[in-house]
Amino acid sequence: xxxxxxxxxxxxxxxxxxxxxxxxxxxxxxxxxxxxxxxxxxxxxxxxxxxxxxxxxxxxxxxxxxxxxxxxxxxxxxxxxxxxxxxxxxxxxxxxxxxxxxxxxxxxxxxxxxxxxxxxxxxxxxxxxxxxxxxxxxxxxxxxxxxxxxxxxxxxxxxxxxxxxxxxxxxxxxxxxxxxxxxxxxxxxxxxxxxxxxxxxxxxxxxxxxxxxxxxxxxxxxxxxxxxxxxxxxxxxxxxxxxxxxxxxxxxxxxxxxxxxxxxxxxxxxxxxxxxxxxxxxxxxxxxxxxxxxxxxxxxxxxxxx
Amino acid sequence: xxxxxxxxxxxxxxxxxxxxxxxxxxxxxxxxxxxxxxxxxxxxxxxxxxxxxxxxxxxxxxxxxxxxxxxxxxxxxxxxxxxxxxxxxxxxxxxxxxxxxxxxxxxxxxxxxxxxxxxxxxxxxxxxxxxxxxxxxxxxxxxxxxxxxxxxxxxxxxxxxxxxxxxxxxxxxxxxxxxxxxxxxxxxxxxxxxxxxxxxxxxxxxxxxxxxxxxxxxxxxxxxxxxxxxxxxxxxxxxxxxxxxxxxxxxxxxxxxxxxxxxxxxxxxxxxx
Numbered sequence: 001x002x003x004x005x006x007x008x009x010x011x012x013x014x015x016x017x018x019x020x021x022x023x024x025x026x027x028x029x030x031x032x033x034x035x036x037x038x039x040x041x042x043x044x045x046x047x048x049x050x051x052x053x054x055x056x057x058x059x060x061x062x063x064x065x066x067x068x069x070x071x072x073x074x075x076x077x078x079x080x081x082x083x084x085x086x087x088x089x090x091x092x093x094x095x096x097x098x099x100x101x102x103x104x105x106x107x108x109x110x111x112x113x114x115x116x117x118x119x120x121x122x123x124x125x126x127x128x129x130x131x132x133x134x135x136x137x138x139x140x141x142x143x144x145x146x147x148x149x150x151x152x153x154x155x156x157x158x159x160x161x162x163x164x165x166x167x168x169x170x171x172x173x174x175x176x177x178x179x180x181x182x183x184x185x186x187x188x189x190x191x192x193x194x195x196x197x198x199x200x201x202x203x204x205x206x207x208x209x210x211x212x213x214x215x216x217x218x219x220x221x222x223x224x225x226x227x228x229x230x231x232x233x234x235x236x237x238x239x240x241x242x243x244x245x246x247x248x249x250x251x252x253x254x255x256x257x258x259x260x261x262x263x264x265x266x267x268x269x270x271x272x273x274x275x276x277x278x279x280x281x282x283x284x285x286x287x288x289x290x291x292x293x294x295x296x297x298x299x300x301x302x303x304x305x306x
Numbered sequence: 307x308x309x310x311x312x313x314x315x316x317x318x319x320x321x322x323x324x325x326x327x328x329x330x331x332x333x334x335x336x337x338x339x340x341x342x343x344x345x346x347x348x349x350x351x352x353x354x355x356x357x358x359x360x361x362x363x364x365x366x367x368x369x370x371x372x373x374x375x376x377x378x379x380x381x382x383x384x385x386x387x388x389x390x391x392x393x394x395x396x397x398x399x400x401x402x403x404x405x406x407x408x409x410x411x412x413x414x415x416x417x418x419x420x421x422x423x424x425x426x427x428x429x430x431x432x433x434x435x436x437x438x439x440x441x442x443x444x445x446x447x448x449x450x451x452x453x454x455x456x457x458x459x460x461x462x463x464x465x466x467x468x469x470x471x472x473x474x475x476x477x478x479x480x481x482x483x484x485x486x487x488x489x490x491x492x493x494x495x496x497x498x499x500x501x502x503x504x505x506x507x508x509x510x511x512x513x514x515x516x517x518x519x520x521x522x523x524x525x526x527x528x529x530x531x532x533x534x535x536x537x538x539x540x541x542x543x544x545x546x547x548x549x550x551x552x553x554x555x556x557x558x559x560x561x562x563x564x565x566x567x568x569x570x571x572x573x574x575x576x577x578x579x
Binding site for chain 1: 318422426579
């Protein structure tokens with residue numbers, strides 16, 4: 001069994017009297033993208049900054065690939081998109097990315113090719129000789145993500161990667177993460193729960209600097225009941241609930257948002273609940289938009305009974 | 307494929323040279339300095355040198371330079387170099403405070419330093435940028451010294467053989483003079499948020515340090531050695547020297563720089579980026 005890529009033990013950080021991280025302990029293995037969620041000020045950026053070596057924790061220990069953040073052994077293995085970090089306005093994108101690649105150990109020629117490669121991933125090759133001030137917010141964000149991919153690092157820490165991007169570029173970022181996740185582990189901090197739901201199997205929830213392990217129950221296979229999330233077109237909610245609750249195996253129906261229903265059921269009594277729901281929808285001539293197994297990430301994290 | 311610490315130093319230093327000579331801001335600074343230096347050469351430096359030559363011809367007992375406290379100028383075999391020496395001792399430390407103020411502060415505030423630090427050590431960044439700032443200043447100093455040599459040769463080309471041994475003395479000395487000022491700015495830049503703050507703190511710290519240590523030394527003469535901690539402390543003594551003797555005080559800026567660099571590195575290692 002391989003060693004965890006990130007190990008945090010009793011990690012705390014205090015900013016001028018305010019506790020940003022409080023005794024956070026966890027271990028992460030190299031795997032599918034990992035989501036880091038939590039409200040504003042929960043400590044997400046602080047945690048990513050500590051993992052990147054930009055901040056020193058007040059107490060506790062951190063190891064990334066077995067080394068303390070900032071150590072020479074991590075150069076080229078770990079990369080980051082820091083929140084709100086901007087490139088130097090005095091130099092072109094190509095000049096800066098080539099410089100970064102050279103710091104990672106590329107020769108001059110290799111660095112030029114590598115800078116060109118990462119810019120091309122984000123359709124920015126034409127802007128290579130522009131200076132950062134000439135870029136739009138979205139382009140600047142894409143360049144900042146592009147620099148994190150130089151040298152194909154094993155671990156990439158992305159702080160709010162899709163904030164400020166248009167839907168097309170959000171989609172592009174998502175597909176790049178999916179494409180690279182076989183060789184690179186991504187840790188993604190975001191407020192976009194739908195995005196994280198699509199990308200991440202593992203979620204870390206931070207609230208007031210404390211890691212909330214119990215709230216995140218991703219592995220529903222071990223639970224006695226299961227969930228199906230049903231999104232309908234305009235429909236009479238009361239009637240839908242009344243018809244669904246009487247189906248065999250259904251334990252509870254909740255209606256957290258307009259036209260969205262969460263069906264909790266006993267899989268032992270009704271393993272084919274999805275087919276039963278479809279049949280009920282067809283019989284009643286309702287229109288549905290989406291039927292998915294499990295709860296949405298938002299429901300997992302923030303519903304009252306979770 | 308991990309580049310060593312020295313490789314990073316070279317890369318960061320080379321990037322600083324690019325910043326120092328190939329960006330719009332740097333070219334503007336260079337042109338401004340060139341224009342100011344041209345007028346210094348053309349008027350005060352040339353006139354003072356001509357006056358010295360005339361006085362030497364008159365064999366007067368008391369020179370005007372003795373009266374105004376610049377008698378040591380006459381000890382330089384080439385008058386232009388004597389005048390340059392005095393001008394440079396005043397101009398380059400001030401220029402150093404301005405030129406070296408932004409070693410890391412702007413990049414840290416913008417977040418650019420994060421892109422760099424994740425690919426190299428904080429030590430490489432700190433020392434690489436310090437060396438870069440020193441190389442840039444060394445080139446400015448050399449350019450100013452060579453332009454003074456040019457002025458000398460336009461007056462009397464036969465002075466070349468006298469000028470050649472003195473030129474490296476001037477350049478090496480001036481590099482040593484700006485060394486502690488650059489180290490002080492490296493340490494301040496690692497802590498403060500902007501170039502302006504770094505410059506203001508440098509002036510304040512320098513004045514308070516000079517004031518406090520001078521007061522202490524006045525009441526307790528045994529503490530006079532603490533004056534060695536003030537960057538530029540040796541300048542007034544250096545101004546009285548000429549030729550290779552100017553290097554006799556080189557230990558002071560070297561010691562100051564060492565202390566300031568240790569302090570700066572300590573700040574950089576602990577600073578949140």
